[in-house]
Amino acid sequence: MEKIVVLTGAGMSAESGLKTFRDSDGLWENHNVYDVATPEAWGRDPELVLKFYNNRRKQIREAKPNKAHISLSKLEEKYDVHIITQNIDDLHERGGSSQVLHLHGEINKVRSTVDPSLIYDLDHWEMKMGDFCEKGAQLRPHIVWFGEAVPIIEHAIPIVEMADVVIVIGTSLAVYPAAGLVNYAPSTAKKYYIDPKGLDGNNHYPFEMIKETAGIGVPRVVDQLLL
Numbered sequence: 714m715e716k717i718v719v720l721t722g723a724g725m726s727a728e729s730g731l732k733t734f735r736d737s738d739g740l741w742e743n744h745n746v747y748d749v750a751t752p753e754a755w756g757r758d759p760e761l762v763l764k765f766y767n768n769r770r771k772q773i774r775e776a777k778p779n780k781a782h783i784s785l786s787k788l789e790e791k792y793d794v795h796i797i798t799q800n801i802d803d804l805h806e807r808g809g810s811s812q813v814l815h816l817h818g819e820i821n822k823v824r825s826t827v828d829p830s831l832i833y834d835l836d837h838w839e840m841k842m843g844d845f846c847e848k849g850a851q852l853r854p855h856i857v858w859f860g861e862a863v864p865i866i867e868h869a870i871p872i873v874e875m876a877d878v879v880i881v882i883g884t885s886l887a888v889y890p891a892a893g894l895v896n897y898a899p900s901t902a903k904k905y906y907i908d909p910k911g912l913d914g915n916n917h918y919p920f921e922m923i924k925e926t927a928g929i930g931v932p933r934v935v936d937q938l939l940l
Contacts, residue, residue, distance in 0.1 A: 718876040724883020728779040781927035782808025822855035
């Protein structure tokens with residue numbers, strides 16, 4: 714069975730009503746990203762950080778998978794599909810995809826501040842100060858903040874190395890290390906890029922370009938691959 718690797722960014726979830734700080738000149742839902750999404754922000758004002766992510770979590774739980782999420786899941790009828798996403802939402806999973814790797818963490822999980830291996834599912838939308846792990850330490854969002862390492866990248870690289878088809882959706886390929894994953898794809902792999910803005914003139918990847926939103930471009934590519 715051929716392997717399809719899908720790399721997704723914020724543009725994948727835009728049509729579900731979710732935005733990133735890049736949509737608004739460095740502000741993420743009216744917050745400077747460095748005030749709510751860095752280790753320093755957590756050290757300064759953990760209550761503000763928790764409130765910010767509580768609001769994101771509530772927003773995501775109210776959002777629904779869009780046509781692109783649902784369409785990608787159909788590829789599993791014919792292919793071994795692996796989704797590697799920069800998004801912290803669970804819309805891929807709710808859209809029906811079964812193999813999803815979250816490079817930047819997951820909004821519906823929390824982890825210990827003293828032992829990063831202690832990760833818990835969060836069954837409600839609100840985290841609070843005083844929510845402790847089994848070692849008695851405060852829990853934090855299970856999110857890779859700006860300035861932190863991306864440990865999951867080591868799991869993603871071998872997946873990309875085995876790809877027969879690579880589909881990049883809704884990401885500028887400007888944020889590393891995620892953007893560098895494309896470099897690990899075999900030269901023989903068919904490569905698609907779906908985003909209404911396209912890529913800048915420095916693009917050196919042999920992509921088939923689809924300058925459409927995810928909701929339009931993804932079903933088009935999926936239909937083509939399922940022929």
